[in-house]
Amino acid sequence: MVQATVGNTVGALQIAITVSTMLFGIVTMQCLQYMKRYPDDAAILKTLAEALRLMELGQSICVSYMMYVVTVNGSQSTRFVGLGVAVILGGLITAVVQSFFSWRLYRALPQPFSYIGIFCIVIANLRCVAAFVFSPRVITQDVEEWRTHSFALVTVLLSSGAVIDVIIAVTLVSFLLKKRQEAFSRCGPSRWHLTRIQRHHCTGLLQKSLSGSQPLQSVCNLQSWLS
Structure with a gap:
């Protein structure tokens, strides 16, 4: 079995970072369109959107820097500061976005279903704390050490983020479909x-x-x- 190292996994890293940078471009375009089309929105919403865009920018800079370092140095790379900072920023971005939509769930849904929003907020912030815990390991450990000593933590980080996204999406769609049917039934x-x-x-x-x-x-x- 081939041992995973920085040298023989640099291709996967380059592909992932390239796709991530493309997605950052889409996020930037969406933020600019939002600012242009909805100038009368609350200042806190526009500030939140701009803060998220800046954090996405910082994350893209960090991962692009690490792609350059790993591509040039290869297996000689022993510290991954850029990836560690990117993990922290990613945890913050995910926590803010998921908490925002979870709070909307809490405000929109009737009780006891509104507590789904509180549950998602708690899990999203715990996931953010786990990202802070994992970030020092990303800086100081090699790929094989990540897989050996941090496999459970990485699995929890990835799966919890996906589960929260699915819960928010399914709950919002179900709520909006129900309201749509109620509105049509009142139209007669x-x-x-x-x-x-x-x-x-x-x-x-x-x-x-x-x-x-x-x-x-x-x-x-x-x-x-x-x-």
């Missing part, structure tokens, strides 16, 4: 009329009349999106 006959208008619009029977009626066309587009 109005929804039936909107559906008929949409069908006529799609078949072209109302194309001429809708061409000069922007509000009615907007209603039809909204109904099409909701359906």
